[in-house]
Amino acid sequence: EDAVDPNAKQGGAITVTYKDDVATLDPAIGYDWQNWSMIKSLFDGLMDYEPGTTNLKPDLAESYEIAPDGKTFTFKLRHGVKFHNGREMTADDVKYSLDRVTNPKTQSPGAGFFGSIKGYDDVAAGKAESLSGVTVVDPYTIKFELTRPDATFLHVMAINFAHVVPKEEVEKYGADFGKHPVGTGAFKLAEWTLGQRIVFERNPDYWHKGLPHLDKVTFEIGQEPIVALLRLQKGEIDIPGDGIPPAKFQEVMADPEQKARVVEGGQLHTGYITMNTTMAPFDNVKVRQAVNMAINKDRIVQLINNRAVPANQPLPPSMPGYDKAFKGYPHDVAKAKALLAEAGHPDGFETQLFAMNTDPNPRIAQAIQQDLAAIGIKASIQSLAQANVIAAGGDKAGAPMIWSGGMAWIADFPDPSNFYGPILGCAGAVPGGWNWSWYCNKDLDAKAAEADSVVDPAKAGERDKMWSAIYDKIMADAPWAPVFNEQRFTMKSARMGGADNLYVDPVHIPINYDNVYVNDVQ
Amino acid sequence: MTSPIAPDLPATGRLPARPRAGVWRQLLKRRLAVLGLVIVAIVLAGAILAPWLTGYDPNEQMFDGLTLEGAPLPPGAKFWLGTDLLGRDLLTRILYGARTSLIIGIVANGVALSIGTLVGVTAGYFRGWIGSVLMRFTDLMMAFPALLLAICLAAVFEPSLWIVAMVIALVNWVQTARVIYTETSSLAEREFIDAERTIGAGAPRILFRHILPHLLPTIIVWGTLGISTTVLLEATLSYLGIGVQPPTASWGNIIFENQTYFQAAPWLVFFPGAAILALALAFNLIGDALRDILDPTQRGRA
Amino acid sequence: MIAYLGRRVIQSLLILLGVSLITFALLYLLPADPVRQIAGRSATPQTVENIRRQLGLDQPFVVQYWHYLMSLLSGDLGRSYIQRSEVTELIVSRLPASLLLMVGAILCELLIGLTMGLIAAVKRGTTTDQTLMVASFVGVSAPQFVVGLLLLYVFAVRLGWFPIGGYGTWRHLVLPSLTMGILGAGWYARMMRSSMIDVLRQDYVRTARAKGLARGAILFRHALPNAILPVIAMIGIDIGIFMGGIVVVESVFGWPGIGQLAWQAIQRVDIPIIMGVTLVSAFAIVLGNLLADIVAPFIDPRIKLR
Amino acid sequence: MLEIAGLCVSVRGEDGEREVVSDLSLTLKRGETLCIAGESGSGKSMTALAIMQLLPQPAARISSGMIQLGEIDLATLNERQMQRIRGDRIAMIFQEPMTSLNPVLSIGRQLTESIEAHTDLSSAEARRRAIEALKAVRISEAESRLKQFPHELSGGMRQRVMIAMALALKPDVLIADEPTTALDVTVQGEVLELLRDLQREHGTSVILITHDMGVVAEMADRVIVMRHGRMIEEGKVADIYARPQADYTRELLAAVPRIGTGAGRQVLGQTIPKTPNQVALVDDLHVGFDLHGGFFGRVDRRVHAVEGVSFSIAPHETLALVGESGCGKSTTAKALAGLVPYQGDIVIGERNLSGLGRDERKAVRRDVQMIFQDPYASLDPRMRVGDLVAEPLLIHGIASKEERGQRVAALFERVGLSADQMELYPHEFSGGQRQRICIARALALRPKLIIADESVSALDVSVQARVLELLKELQREFGIAYLFISHDMAVVENISDRVAVMYLGQIVEMGTRDQVFSNPRHPYTKRLIEAVPVPDPARRRPRFARLDQEIPSPTRKIGEPPPKLALKDVGNGHLVAAS
């Protein structure tokens, strides 16, 4: 077991605010910014990350074994872990939970993560109720057989969709389980007033002794980020879950007292422009490269108050596999023009740029538009609601260019493969898919499979290199123009304690509720 | 006492010599109305002459239009009304934005007003099944969420200024129709309408010459209030992807894009807001004066 | 009266049916696919199809609508695609807040608007009148978001008279109602002024003056009830307008009403919620119009319900 | 009591100010009745309003002069001080009873509020006073009436409520502006009687504005005659009638129609062949208004406004329709003009109105023109009167624009208005002037039949005489027929060839003028003739006998139509209903 912060104080309560409603706390379903880390505090999976880092560690599992072929994983479960309802968690629950999440009736948006488990296809097709590749060896041992070696499998066991749920509670509440979540997590649900407030209280029986530090976490729902910040400034709340609103960023940073309470950290995020590689003229790699060179990323970063760093490749810098040596495309208007001319468009062309309609995305789109105009590309902006942009991207003839901001890939887990499959691989380049550049390179798909079959943790460095090479190749084909990697700025109340990295935890967003504490309790 | 008056005999009446003072002339006699006309003229001139009035391009994001931290510049010598979040000149954007907003606030609003008036007057005057059908349809439209219609239209059509104008017209006539309906039905009961019928006046004449003038105050109230409402509605619609898309400026979307910054950069909300207000007020001043001029019982009022 | 009510109720039901049909059809035509919102980014095409079939979204429009209508009749509005909760539950939990805000807002608009209109009509042509006119236009032209934040900033943050948003006591209600009310007040003020000016030159007002009544009695007892009739009709209309503005105000003040629910649902094509909220708001509008019509005869005895 | 000196009232029009009352001085003693008579538009109403400080805003104002009530100069008082005077010390009854009561307040409220405003009686006390006042104006069931609203009362009752309101506080001065113009003779008789009673009891001074010289003779102590805004004669009523000084007064008195003097007119009655060239033929006309009521909103009662009325009018003929308020005269007229749905037959010219297409109806409509009872309500207030009069010509495409203007100007002169007034709007005219505009409008098309619904009742006698003369002249020249609706029996006698007496929707007596006036057979007819005031102060009637019961109502339950009266010929076509 990892150590508990010796300075931590026990007790106290904090308040966190969010603008948008919390949809559900069912780990098989919740996939939003807000409920993602809430679920992590209510439920546990076999694996987890060390707080504030991207380092995997066993969680409900005490230990695990990987067969040399990389296709069989065996987990030993921790003894004495209890659900909030008092029953002990066993391997049957793990199996049940995975059967449930892959069952189409559950309608889980995360079912696809488990595609490498044997028997997945039958369950997904509704032909089987249970994953044949998951075997309960004994109440404290569970074995997974995969159809292919999968280096990401341990990460998959750490994501919310793999969290363990008690069968009896799920059956009791049926479709409403998401409103009555029962897990093994550090907190349990105490109150849920729809549309207003969710209250978590400390789980006294939490298996990880000494955690959580807080007695209570209250989530208040439905308020504008600007107002949330006002309330933080008045000391009414502790964490504005939606972050510092752009309109207030400079005001906050200009005040040393407030600035001191802002924690900055990296984020597994990349903002990029997709170019539909099946649509003329973006089917010409030179055009795509020209676009890459036309974008003035520094200016865009300046527009969002320097809350990001310019990006030159799909992976964000804090992701394993990020190629530090890669220089990407320079901002070079002349060269971009030359490339366009080579591609047969000396006078440019007209196209459309889709973007989501929430600030600052329309602004960024306009900056991109101006940059494109400088090399002769006249892009008209379609600023739409999220659902409409996604719909256009999933249609092969829908959108020539999309600015990904607002809907962008925030990694599900810290692994380089996570930026490939659905958004750059062939699997995503289908109607309704998320590969909006419709880039499908069979070669790279094979290379990706090869990289993912390197399961041995000792070879992780090697595997990262393989991924770097894949992304470098992608950049040569330039289906995307990466623009920036967002930085996270979490602001907290003065009374909150705990290491800074808990406040920019790469997986617990905005903060790691289990490990933070408040200073104003005895 | 014996001068014959029959149509088949020559008429010998002496006509009054004094010509009638035209509405226009009367309007120009009123200080406030003139103020309104001047404001409208300024806005119109600003919209039409925008390219000659400013040295900037409305969509040009200037490097020196932002601070190094990416903050917009307050009003100053170079940028008279300051710059926006992308470093564009606000004055230029307001001037060009007037083009969009005038179309919305005047054309779209005018069309909505006309449809509403037409429906309301028809339903109120004819009653019977025409009236019933029209009013039930109005009720339906009123109960139907306009925004949804707008979103769907946006999905079907290529977003453009004219589409948004059409949507606004389609959505905004309903309330007018209801109010006009109520008023028309009570007007239709008035005895002078009966009197018109006995001299053989047909429905069009009664509706346009006798009922419509009485509805004028209501129409003016709704029309002038509609200016601000529609201009702001346009911003909501362009936010949903229907209507003018960035970077095209309109007063509504300048406000809408920047409203969260109203403390950090108040000029971004204040100036376009003032422009909308001025336009609406100007029309109200003209409308009020018109109403007085066309209402004979108000004569003698300066 | 009962016959009248009966007829109106049937008409209202037909209107609601019409609204449900049109909304359903529009949502059906909407190019954004709800199933993909549900299925998420890692879903295989097969998963997508599975979900589509389970939700019955692969069926022809008529069948889908029929199913919806049938469950509607049994009081079931379906289950949200994204939130996965009963729509009825979601709406019921938020409706009281919306209704409260609506009542508060309408009270504010009437109070502010009618007072302004009354004063402007009486002081017609004076500086007071012109000031009020400008004020009412400011109310109508000001973006609600900014108005809300300003009120919040001044009265909650600076002066601390009211809480910074939230829901619960009457003090929570004041600022959001005021924000909504300021817009409506502009409308009511203009309408009231217009109709009051008309009433003030009626013969019976002259009679009242001839009786030596005090100004207050003339205005409030004689002129107001006559002038307020068009305003009453407006309240029914107002509910519809209100539904449009509610989203902004709710989110500024963290008010747990159905506006936010609807807004999020629209953004994510959560059809059952959109349908539910549409029907509820249509119901409110229809009811508002009906109430306005029923109240009218109590104010003007000449009006007969027919 | 009240003294006016050098009063000038001016109104602002499109082209500057114009005096409508000039240099008027008068005194009113306690308990005295002062009648102001004079031409329509001579400033009578303006004078009354000036006293009350209620001149129409923003157009009119007192430009100079003094109005002294006791020691107070009313012209110098501010609004608040004036409030204490109005209602309490000076009360006023207005010319238009229909619009002068607030439609949304109950009678009781409107009565008690003025009592409460000027006394500190408790509300129960005020209520008692109100009931007393209502009883004083002889409104039956006074207590339950308090809850009723103005629209639920007939015109006569409304006027009585107005009077009750004015008298409830026992003012020192009562100004009554044409209090009986809208009423039929029987009710007029009652109202006048009432005024006299009240004056006797409280010693109120009354200013009575009227153009009915019969009423003047009956009521006045002193008379003022006005013309063009100036007082042209003043004196004791007997002196004025006996020895009028001014020419105009003489003219006025000469013009007064008197019962029993109309005989000079050539009687065409029976000589007119019944068919085929009738201008209009009405056969068994029924008009009913359904009333919805009860809990289920079904039709449960019906107003039998017109029940089986038959008559015919020949060219050159004037048929007078008389009867008390609410007996269905206007409704008959409206049916003829095609404004209400009816049963039975109406034949205009040769054509039966039912079963005509739209264009034909329009053509027929041209031949029938109507002059409405309420001139103000029947003129579009937003149009210039010149345009209003030209409108029929325009609609029927007669004459060029210029010619139209000339024709309208000629019409204006013909009805005693000046062509300059064509540019004005209806509200800028006095009650009588408006009526003349309506007449001009009806004449514009030179129809075959003119329906004149109380068209001359609002006119002063001299204009009345002129208009009647004009009507007759037109009849002579063009053979226009008239359906002349009136409650003024003297006028009726003066103009009509035949007379039909209506009661509760049915005709109870019909015959030539001589038959009806010299030999009235039906008791109701007799009563109508009796009720006419005599324009001679020397021959004041003792007391007018009131009917004990209220006028019966034409509203009946569905399925209980009123019994049909059979008309019997008592000789030479003189039809009388058996009573």
Ligand SMILES: Nc1ncnc2c1ncn2[C@@H]1O[C@H](COP(=O)(O)OP(=O)(O)OP(=O)(O)O)[C@@H](O)[C@H]1O
């Ligand atoms: N609101 C007004 N604006 C302009 N002129 C008016 C207005 N009201 C009345 N007048 C004019 O004032 C003059 C006097 O009108 P007033 O009403 O006093 O006449 P009157 O003697 O009462 O006539 P009648 O017997 O017809 O009622 C008329 O010439 C009329 O045209």
Ligand SMILES: Nc1ncnc2c1ncn2[C@@H]1O[C@H](COP(=O)(O)OP(=O)(O)OP(=O)(O)O)[C@@H](O)[C@H]1O
């Ligand atoms: N639209 C209507 N609805 C219901 N009842 C009506 C309507 N119009 C007239 N009446 C009623 O019909 C009856 C006849 O009315 P009408 O107007 O013909 O009377 P009138 O003889 O012209 O009386 P007056 O001399 O007072 O004008 C009255 O009792 C009246 O209340």
Ligand SMILES: [Mg+2]
């Ligand atoms: Mg008069």
Ligand SMILES: [Mg+2]
């Ligand atoms: Mg009548």
